[in-house]
Amino acid sequence: MIRADSSILLEVHDLHANVEDTEILKGLNLTVKRGEIHAIMGLNGSGKSTFAKVLAGHPAYRMTGGEILFNGMDITSLAPEERARAGLFLAFQYPVEIPGVANDQFLRLAYNTVQRQRGKEELDPLEFDDFVREKMKLLDMNPGFLDRSVNEGFSGGEKKRNEILQMALLEPMLAVLDETDSGLDIDALRIVAKGVNQLASQDNALILVTHYQRLLDYIEPDYVHVMEAGRIIKTSGKELALELEAHGYDWISGDKTRASGVQP
Amino acid sequence: MSVALQHLVNQPYKHGFVTKIESDTAPKGLSEDTIRMVSSKKNEPAWLLDFRLEAYRRWLNMTAPAWQNVHYPEIDFQAISYYSAPKSKKKLASMDEVDPELLRTFEKLGVPMHERAALAGVAVDVIFDSVSVATTYKEKLAEVGIIFCSFSEAVHNHPELIKQYLGTVVPPGDNFYAALNSAVFTDGSFCFIPKGVKCPMDLSTYFRINTEESGQFERTLIVAEEGASVSYLEGCTAPRFDTNQLHAAVVELVALDNADIKYSTVQNWYAGDENGIGGIYNFVTKRGLARGRNSRISWTQVETGSAITWKYPSCILRGENSVGEFYSVAVTNNYQQADTGTKMVHIGANTRSTIVSKGIAAGHSNSSYRGLVRMTPTATNARNYSQCDSMLIGNKCGAHTFPYIQVKNNSAHVEHEASTSKIGEDQLFYFAQRGIDAEEAVSMIINGFCKEVFQQLPMEFAVEATKLLSLKLEGSVG
Numbered sequence: 066m067i068r069a070d071s072s073i074l075l076e077v078h079d080l081h082a083n084v085e086d087t088e089i090l091k092g093l094n095l096t097v098k099r100g101e102i103h104a105i106m107g108l109n110g111s112g113k114s115t116f117a118k119v120l121a122g123h124p125a126y127r128m129t130g131g132e133i134l135f136n137g138m139d140i141t142s143l144a145p146e147e148r149a150r151a152g153l154f155l156a157f158q159y160p161v162e163i164p165g166v167a168n169d170q171f172l173r174l175a176y177n178t179v180q181r182q183r184g185k186e187e188l189d190p191l192e193f194d195d196f197v198r199e200k201m202k203l204l205d206m207n208p209g210f211l212d213r214s215v216n217e218g219f220s221g222g223e224k225k226r227n228e229i230l231q232m233a234l235l236e237p238m239l240a241v242l243d244e245t246d247s248g249l250d251i252d253a254l255r256i257v258a259k260g261v262n263q264l265a266s267q268d269n270a271l272i273l274v275t276h277y278q279r280l281l282d283y284i285e286p287d288y289v290h291v292m293e294a295g296r297i298i299k300t301s302g303k304e305l306a307l308e309l310e311a312h313g314y315d316w317i318s319g320d321k322t323r324a325s326g327v328q329p
Numbered sequence: 330m331s332v333a334l335q336h337l338v339n340q341p342y343k344h345g346f347v348t349k350i351e352s353d354t355a356p357k358g359l360s361e362d363t364i365r366m367v368s369s370k371k372n373e374p375a376w377l378l379d380f381r382l383e384a385y386r387r388w389l390n391m392t393a394p395a396w397q398n399v400h401y402p403e404i405d406f407q408a409i410s411y412y413s414a415p416k417s418k419k420k421l422a423s424m425d426e427v428d429p430e431l432l433r434t435f436e437k438l439g440v441p442m443h444e445r446a447a448l449a450g451v452a453v454d455v456i457f458d459s460v461s462v463a464t465t466y467k468e469k470l471a472e473v474g475i476i477f478c479s480f481s482e483a484v485h486n487h488p489e490l491i492k493q494y495l496g497t498v499v500p501p502g503d504n505f506y507a508a509l510n511s512a513v514f515t516d517g518s519f520c521f522i523p524k525g526v527k528c529p530m531d532l533s534t535y536f537r538i539n540t541e542e543s544g545q546f547e548r549t550l551i552v553a554e555e556g557a558s559v560s561y562l563e564g565c566t567a568p569r570f571d572t573n574q575l576h577a578a579v580v581e582l583v584a585l586d587n588a589d590i591k592y593s594t595v596q597n598w599y600a601g602d603e604n605g606i607g608g609i610y611n612f613v614t615k616r617g618l619a620r621g622r623n624s625r626i627s628w629t630q631v632e633t634g635s636a637i638t639w640k641y642p643s644c645i646l647r648g649e650n651s652v653g654e655f656y657s658v659a660v661t662n663n664y665q666q667a668d669t670g671t672k673m674v675h676i677g678a679n680t681r682s683t684i685v686s687k688g689i690a691a692g693h694s695n696s697s698y699r700g701l702v703r704m705t706p707t708a709t710n711a712r713n714y715s716q717c718d719s720m721l722i723g724n725k726c727g728a729h730t731f732p733y734i735q736v737k738n739n740s741a742h743v744e745h746e747a748s749t750s751k752i753g754e755d756q757l758f759y760f761a762q763r764g765i766d767a768e769e770a771v772s773m774i775i776n777g778f779c780k781e782v783f784q785q786l787p788m789e790f791a792v793e794a795t796k797l798l799s800l801k802l803e804g805s806v807g
């Protein structure tokens with residue numbers, strides 16, 4: 066389905082999703098336009114990661130209602146790899162370790178897959194090596210991570226950087242960063258934020274899932290949403306994050322009349 | 330014996346060649362008379378007949394081993410025919426006559442064109458009017474004094490060598506299946522590398538496959554004299570079908586002082602269908618004797634086929650400073666069962682052995698590693714390092730490790746490591762989120778898992794083996 070407004074990148078309408086037989090997402094609405102940065106905040110267990118995984122098509126989650134339009138296209142029946150190739154990227158809250166698979170080989174395969182999809186040039190191992198080392202410099206990452214197995218034995222912060230490195234390589238249209246800030250010390254946070262800001266443009270968009278205001282000091286959101294019990298219950302400008310920081314979530318919790326999830 | 334198995338064991342007769350060449354096929358069943366008949370059909374010398382008969386008498390007093398972790402209906406050895414005249418395969422006139430399914434597999438494996446033709450049974454000279462590869466190959470070897478021929482030829486042309494070495498590593502009464510093989514073996518390969526000769530190329534059974542069928546009881550003997558070295562490749566990645574269900578081969582390797590034998594196998598016999606119907610029962614005895622000082626025996630195997638695999642390529646490290654190696658990848662899918670591993674028997678001082686075993690199980694299959702490391706009282710300062718890793722794909726398969734360690738010398742050192750892992754949904758999702766589909770993901774994970782073993786394979790073999798594994802596991806995830 067083609068929407069009239071081509072500036073809209075993601076449109077989530079009344080999204081419901083289950084894990085096993087428990088409903089986790091209970092009618093979530095969200096619209097993201099190109100060039101926008103959105104922050105989703107909310108207590109542990111409110112369903113933020115679930116939302117990210119449902120967007121990306123994780124097989125453990127079953128969508129039971131609503132719709133997801135990405136770039137005007139209904140993606141709910143697409144396999145996760147097809148969604149990824151369409152330009153949807155998820156930086157995981159807990160990146161999984163893959164013993165035995167060298168990071169550089171993994172990165173190159175991912176890169177070339179996406180390049181092929183876009184009808185662009187694929188890189189051989191030597192060309193890719195140069196390319197990836199440049200990207201790593203921007204994130205202040207040691208090239209030694211190329212030879213190691215994917216995420217194996219990486220510290221929490223190193224895993225997060227490896228996620229952002231992948232984002233930098235794949236240049237997605239929409240990136241969802243799930244608590245990329247947790248586990249990063251302040252210097253690392255600055256570096257990662259700098260990397261993310263460089264990638265942000267008028268054509269793509271970003272959803273930051275976070276607990277803390279701190280990340281938003283470095284990556285300035287256009288909208289801040291608060292999630293509770295599987296829905297977005299409040300949406301506002303970036304000042305909302307500061308209020309949450311000052312007063313906690315209690316002061317909005319329960320007041321469902323303010324729930325909207327759709328930007329004014 | 331179940332009706333189904335009886336049916337399978339009897340399959341060669343379905344094609345009706347029995348009636349056509351009645352006189353060249355032994356009646357079913359095993360007796361001294363059958364053995365005398367096999368031996369006389371092959372014009373064998375008396376000492377070889379005696380070897381067969383002794384094995385047979387021992388076999389009569391043995392029972393089939395039952396300790397392995399595999400299950401199958403009892404085999405009726407009287408329902409098998411133990412001799413049929415070597416028949417050349419029917420040659421096809423062009424590639425167009427080849428089963429398209431087989432061609433698709435070759436395509437996926439990346440088997441070179443001329444090999445595809447040969448493997449599919451197309452007369453190679455029809456398509457490639459060059460001098461036969463096999464002939465050039467033989468001439469080159471003869472120049473340096475290497476003997477590489479069928480076992481039957483060797484019995485006639487080099488009887489003194491066969492007599493000297495046959496049964497010295499795997500004696501006629503070694504175990505149930507080896508005894509059976511010793512009694513009734515039909516053909517196989519013989520390879521002799523004389524003193525000081527480094528074999529200039531990898532020796533491959535591929536060059537012998539299509540000359541005749543080796544039959545279900547294959548016998549291989551490889552001897553490397555002082556300072557000689559050879560790398561021998563058995564099998565090929567292309568699928569092999571056979572109407573005989575039971576295969577019981579014996580391979581013997583002998584390495585004298587400073588000799589080096591590297592034996593690589595890629596086994597892809599018919600594994601049965603996805604419901605576990607059919608498939609080869611592969612009961613193999615492979616053993617190398619590192620007889621001389623500083624000698625080395627190295628086994629590398631990639632086992633992907635057969636319904637049942639029972640196989641323990643072993644090293645007897647008798648010479649001082651001798652080295653034994655075993656690198657193995659065993660893949661099972663659907664209802665396949667594999668019980669495989671090695672034995673490292675350290676006799677000489679300063680002997681060293683390395684075991685690297687990678688078991689991969691998918692579907693409803695079962696994969697077991699079974700290994701023995703024995704340090705005898707004379708094995709001063711001997712060392713072993715073993716690493717046994719298993720990987721599971723899905724929830725219905727099983728992986729087991731049975732390490733046996735016997736140390737009778739205090740200065741000997743044995744190290745054993747084991748791990749079990751699983752390709753998880755979250756790993757596959759991680760790949761998928763980066764645009765990589767499940768098949769590519771599994772192939773990447775598996776290749777990483779098997780890296781240490783694949784590194785031991787000759788280059789082209791390694792590339793084919795990588796593709797073979799992906800093909801074997803196709804559809805086992807997602």
Ligand SMILES: Nc1ncnc2c1ncn2[C@@H]1O[C@H](COP(=O)(O)OP(=O)(O)O)[C@@H](O)[C@H]1O
Pocket residue numbers: 084089107108109110111112113114115116125
């Ligand atoms: N795979 C799963 N199995 C069972 N429960 C799950 C699973 N994933 C999420 N949940 C549950 O869903 C709820 C939301 O979790 P999550 O989306 O991770 O929250 P958040 O990211 O906001 O902390 C929690 O109650 C969590 O326990």
Ligand SMILES: [Mg+2]
Pocket residue numbers: 113114115158243244
């Ligand atoms: Mg979370």
